[in-house]
Amino acid sequence: MAAQNANWASFGQGRIISATLTIPLYGTWVADVVLALGTSLSQTATLILGDLNLLGSVQRAASFAGSRSARLVGGYGGWQKPVPSRGYSSPGAVLLSTVLKDLASDSGEKIGTFTDGLLGTFFIRENAPAQRVLRQLAGSLWWVDSNGVTQIQSSRPSSLIPLPFEVVQWSGAKGRFEIATERLSDWMPGRTFTAPTVSSVQTVSQTTITIDNSGKARLTVLVSP
Amino acid sequence: MSITNPTTADRLLASLRALLRAEDPNRTYRGIYEYLVGGVASNGSTADATPTDTSLPLPPILRIPLRAGITGATAKLTVGNRCLVAFVNGDPTRPFVIGADPVPQTITEDATQQITVGSVSPGTVVPTVVGAAARVGDQVGPFLVTKGSTKVVIGG
Numbered sequence: 001m002a003a004q005n006a007n008w009a010s011f012g013q014g015r016i017i018s019a020t021l022t023i024p025l026y027g028t029w030v031a032d033v034v035l036a037l038g039t040s041l042s043q044t045a046t047l048i049l050g051d052l053n054l055l056g057s058v059q060r061a062a063s064f065a066g067s068r069s070a071r072l073v074g075g076y077g078g079w080q081k082p083v084p085s086r087g088y089s090s091p092g093a094v095l096l097s098t099v100l101k102d103l104a105s106d107s108g109e110k111i112g113t114f115t116d117g118l119l120g121t122f123f124i125r126e127n128a129p130a131q132r133v134l135r136q137l138a139g140s141l142w143w144v145d146s147n148g149v150t151q152i153q154s155s156r157p158s159s160l161i162p163l164p165f166e167v168v169q170w171s172g173a174k175g176r177f178e179i180a181t182e183r184l185s186d187w188m189p190g191r192t193f194t195a196p197t198v199s200s201v202q203t204v205s206q207t208t209i210t211i212d213n214s215g216k217a218r219l220t221v222l223v224s225p
Numbered sequence: 226m227s228i229t230n231p232t233t234a235d236r237l238l239a240s241l242r243a244l245l246r247a248e249d250p251n252r253t254y255r256g257i258y259e260y261l262v263g264g265v266a267s268n269g270s271t272a273d274a275t276p277t278d279t280s281l282p283l284p285p286i287l288r289i290p291l292r293a294g295i296t297g298a299t300a301k302l303t304v305g306n307r308c309l310v311a312f313v314n315g316d317p318t319r320p321f322v323i324g325a326d327p328v329p330q331t332i333t334e335d336a337t338q339q340i341t342v343g344s345v346s347p348g349t350v351v352p353t354v355v356g357a358a359a360r361v362g363d364q365v366g367p368f369l370v371t372k373g374s375t376k377v378v379i380g381g
Contacts, residue, residue, distance in 0.1 A: 085284035094318070120318035126253045127282035135250045136317060 009211055011035065011056075011072065012045030016211065021049060023207040025156065025189040027131075028074040028144040029054060035070070038063035044076055044148075049209055050217070052184040055148030074144035078107035079131035086125045093118040096137060099125065103133055104150070112145070114138075114152040143189075156190025158203070167195050177202070179219045184209060187219060253282055254312040257323070260286070262306040269301035272322055274308060286310065291322045 009016035057077035061070035107130035260274035
């Protein structure tokens, strides 16, 4: 049985000493992290920041001066991989699910449930990065969830973020809020929030969590106009 | 594309390409590609074809429909033809053959004065035309009349 990781910020079993995590409304999240030790990382592991757990993979990493820095992406890192060309044809119709399942298999990613549909009598998949094919099939409406599964939906969950949290700063010009909260996991793109100092309900479009060497964590969100 | 020693310019270009692709993910499907016909449906309406350039990012395609491009005209492909494949509106679900290499044809006339074009039976049948005669060297539609053992008379 693996030992419980008591670090507030970690990737796999490695303690994180600084990090910048960006979670966009669509697409995969990206985190640049610096770990305390220079040991190698598991290719896929869970990024833990407070109560936020995200399954991700190492895109790039290097050791320097006794520490290790890495770029992590959500999921299994497969959406950047090129997939070979493939032709689909059916006198009836080619199903979206057929093409997406093959795409996930060829790229090493997982896709959640979605509404199936008919593409037509053909789908000609080009030799291209898997995310480009995903964009052709699903449009821009896809994201990688905390379990590393790619979701293809018309929108993200939009429930109201409950108190307590505090709005530290609000830049109306940039549409950016700095939030003080103990529950980082609440602040996912798509969710909404309001507060006594905020005049209207806001929708999170991008979340950025920054942890510096002193252990200070800061959460900022961009909101939809 | 693999870059072994990326310069700043390489990274900027890679970012620019990514932005362009994000803006137009169907860019690949806006070209016209040469394919080699490997099979033809019995009624000639579709073809199986493979890219002639193996470096192209597209796969072999089965049962590609044909669009001759001229109202009322029909065409048939034969195995070994090189054809042009395009995608309507840059849509990866709508490939078509829009052209092909011309194959040398023979013209034969039967007893009913029906003119058959093509050495492969059945060829394209041109309806009987009356009121004119073609001479050696004349161009009859797309066909050049040449001297040979069979005289082709179009009309009476």
